Amino acid sequence: MILRRRAPVDPGDEFIRALFREHGNAMLAYATRLTGDRAAAEDIVQETLIRAWKHEETLGNGKGSVRGWLLTVVRNIITDRIRARNARPLEVAENEMTVPLEPDHSASVVTTMVTMDALAQLSSDHRDVLRCVYLEGRTVGETAERLGIPPGTVKSRTYYALRTLRERFNDLGLNMEGVAHEHV
Incomplete structure (x- = not known):
């Protein structure tokens, strides 16, 4: 022991x-x-x-x-x-409701590239109408006066230009706002 x-x-x-x-x-x-x-x-x-x-x-x-x-x-x-x-400041748990989600920048870059490509494929007459109406914010009458064409022609060129852009976006799985469609 x-x-x-x-x-x-x-x-x-x-x-x-x-x-x-x-x-x-x-x-x-x-x-x-x-x-x-x-x-x-x-x-x-x-x-x-x-x-x-x-x-x-x-x-x-x-x-x-x-x-x-x-x-x-x-x-x-x-x-x-x-x-x-x-x-100390109040600590708040991070969750989906408190943390703002940042948009995915790559999606807007892709959308911009697709838009530029689609616009390049339009005729110059269609591009001019879209530039006046959407980028410069002109009315149909102001666009007609600026481009020297009748208001009805502005309307039809706008319609066909947007339809062509929409088809191009749909072919790529995008809508006009650049949000991807889900394929079923």
Whole structure:
């Protein structure tokens, strides 16, 4: 049989154990009542005991109530935690509702390339009408006057130019706004 020597008892360790035996339930009940959270209360009691260990001379001098000092420390720790939490901005969990989704830039690049290609395949008469009506924002009458053609011709060229663009986009699986169609 091997005899082992017990490690010497740390006087500070015994002091903390005695404090916990005598005041632990009161501290835990008080902290739980103030926080409403048993786990947080246990952490606060532990932190209070650490502070008591660091200030053993204050508690051991016989002045004032030990329990009063401990409960004051519990209250101060809770107050400090609340102040720290309130000093930080509110943390909001990221989800689909709180994080704005950024549009996919590549889709607009592809749409622009397809549009430029489709416009290049139109006749110059059709491109001129679309440029006046859609890019310059002119009315049918203003476009007719600018291009020197009748208003009915502006309307028909606009119709046929848009129909050609729409067909081109549909062939590529895109609609006129550049949003891909789902193929069934």
